[in-house]
Amino acid sequence: MIFTTTLLTSCVKLLLVPAYRSTDFEVHRNWLAITHSLPINKWYFESTSQWTLDYPPLFAWFEYLLSFVAALFDKKMLNVNHINYSSDETVLFQRLSVIFTDLVYTIGVYKCCAALQKSWRKDVVLPILLITNCGLIMVDHIHFQYNGIMYGILLISISYILQGKHLKAAFWFTILLNMKHIYLYLAPAYFIYLLRHYCIKGPLTFKNVVSRNTFKTFSLLGSVVISVFLATYLPFMDHIPQVLSRLFPFKRGLCHAYWAPNVWAIYNTADKIGFFIASRSGIHFGNKSTASMTGGLVQEFSHSFLPNIPPMVTMLLTILCMIPAMVKLFFLNKQATNFIRCMVVCGLTSFLFGWHVHEKAILMPIIPLSILSIMETTDARMFLLLSTVGHYSLFPLLYPLSLLSVKVLLLLLYSVYAFHSLYKMYPLSICSYTLPLLSPLESIYVLGLGAIFLYENVIHHLLGLHSQLPFLPLMITSVYCAIGIIYSWVSYYIYFLKYNGVHVRTKSNKMNKVE
């Protein structure tokens, strides 16, 4: 099943080779050029192109390896001065590199499925849900990025947690952190879980916590993590501050070019509306810029009505919101599913409150959640809601008209399959006129996405507003999606805090028996 699905999905991906690609394509081409043509100590100093290397060293090494294959296709793409170079060979190579590195993702899926108990759920449904994930296809194979390999490594790490091989899990997660540091948001879950269930063994007594064994395992874990970090950062030892300044560019704005559907999108909208009302009633705000916050490039901006948000605030908010989940995870039992649940909460929290969040970060909770979706009804329900809304919120990334039908069909196929297969798994419908597993209100909300889509693509143009308010549909999309994602965050958080492994399990068993 895994093999067939991968093959067929790869065929679709191959067909997408000539599709529209975002500036990320040029970003990665530039990184190929930097790593191939410059000595190591200049990688993080090079700034001919505006797209400087801002991923951790291991990803730079990855690009370095790729560049040797790239040389077989077209040597010209490996020149730092060839900005915006995109010959047919370059496009083909870059697209193929994403398709082939997706094999790591397939390996991750395979390992996860193998680590679970044997059943048709995990043999058929889970591989299809994971491999055909339409968000990944949209972000990686149209928009262009290398998320497939990253999530592959994350899945490998999760599979080791499922098997109880904690050191290996920690090792792979550290590798992932060195590939892309955005996964730092998931680190608290790893830290707490490994601390509680790997380092401290047995019940939480003083004797157990402060013991030789704890110290031993903790130092073992630490040495694994630190040695991976050392190995990747060693060649850059003499200019670590420069590397870090590239990795954490707080000079970028609070939101990405298209607002990711999080708390700040709603905050920005409130600011806009407040400003609008205030200026209508004759109050002025000095010289504050009223420039659009949804311009093309990543840019700085300031709020006009509400106070500005410094990066520190977002960080504090994120950490504060994560703390209850951490405490809960610390006191929960050893089941690996609890860890994955906590991971989902972490991913969602950071997506909602993080600084300069990109839309694609929504995949961070969706992909672990798809593993959980085949385990419990509530997880499945949240997965359906979150994946539909989250994948819909990726639509603005693929704005060209030619992709309109492609993105709609991708989402439709994936969501229809998800609803269909999960409904077969948990055949309890709340009400006969709702979408399977969802409550009436949630069903209306999900179907409302269709209305939003219709407004964005048809009604807005018919009303003739596209020249006056070109960003209105984008704003409506991100606010509408933000509502859904915040709702799922709140309800999933509550579910996680109330969760008590044993109880819910028997309950669901009873429900199944009733059926």
Added chain:
Amino acid sequence: MNCKISCETWLVIFGTLLAILLRCCTSLHPYSGEATPPMYGDYEAQRHWMEVTTNLPTNQWYVNTSDNDLNYWGLDYPPMTAYHMYLCGRAANLINENFTKLHDSRGYESDTHKVFMRYTVLIGDVFLFIPAIILYYQTTVKIGKTQDNEIKKKKQKSSKTLNEIKPMNASLSIVLALLYPGIILIDHGHFQYNCISLAFAIFATTLRVYLSLGKVLFWGILRLMKIGTTVIVMFMIIWYPFTFDLDDFELVLLRQFPIARGVFEDKVANIWCALNVVFKFKTTLDNYQMMRICLFTTLSALFPSSVDLFLRPNLRKFVLSLINSSLAFFLFSFQVHEKTILLVAIPVLIISIEHAYRSSLNTQDGLAEYYRSLLATLLDIEYKKATQLDILKMTYQQVIKNSDALKTLIFHFAIPPTRYPDLYPLLISVYACVHFVGFFVYFNVKQLRIPQQFEDIKNVKVKSS
């Protein structure tokens, strides 16, 4: 609400969605003749027809005037296509006047225009071709069921001996037919409107099947007259605007049967192109001689299957003779385009479902029958391979024409000798041609060997008594 939808229906839904997705993805690729002035390709031909039909009065569509240069992609399809192009042209005009401006819009290319053109094909495909395929299979399954029931009644045996019809087979066939890559590549990649004409062909076949389902007896001459009048009336309605002037009419006809273009253009997998390796038809014979040879060979190749169909009419024979006649035309006729193989492939797709059904029946009738059906299935698979091969060839040509990147990839490993630049396409077409001749013989034999069915004999008796 979901529980009412059966598993088979879900399969069809997913298959249809996937088929549309593949069509959309293919449409992102370059079309034939993209950015290659002065003549461009089929894409420009269709756009030019939109320009001509929307700007000129009907009686000038097929006539060479100062406004309509027939040497530049002149209209050479029958009037229905022209009407279709007129409709598309009006739509284009609504979106952007520059799309169809007379003279000025020649070679017009833009991203919006590409999207518009692609969507016109997609709409035709989604609203005509896909429903036609689904409808056809639904009807045949119905027939299969009624036939099955009758056999059951007659044999008076327990249901053990007969397999129940599996709707799953029908759904699978629908999905396979919808995913048939030939249509997707030619219509949505290369750019053409074959799906629309093929959809009409399938609708016609469905109707034929459906009528026989209603057990309409043969009404002899009356019925023939009815069909005849329908055909003639349809022709008259469609050709009406062009029949005022006899000269015009002749011009229109001449446009549609171009003898000046030679017996073949590109490397096609038919007899003439294959034999051309040994005997140079193109240089030794002139076009009129060649045309007569083609006419004669095609008619004689058609003869066995048509005569058989005429003398012993039967539903299965009808579909098989569709295959045979289209194969005959593809192999022997004058000026064949590669895409004509689609005309062959569609009846084969159509028959595949019936075939699966028959073979499941045959297993019950003893080992010999089983063996035969197995052989037939094997040959079928072989056939599919060959069509795949042809598709491969199509993609290959697409590659040659459009994408330099893939071309270099292929030629990286195999550089053709400089003396024969067309070597590979030629080899592929000769290889495919040998296969097609094999299938032509196979399907002919198959059609001739179908025994007269009991019901048909009964009908004949009713008529004669």
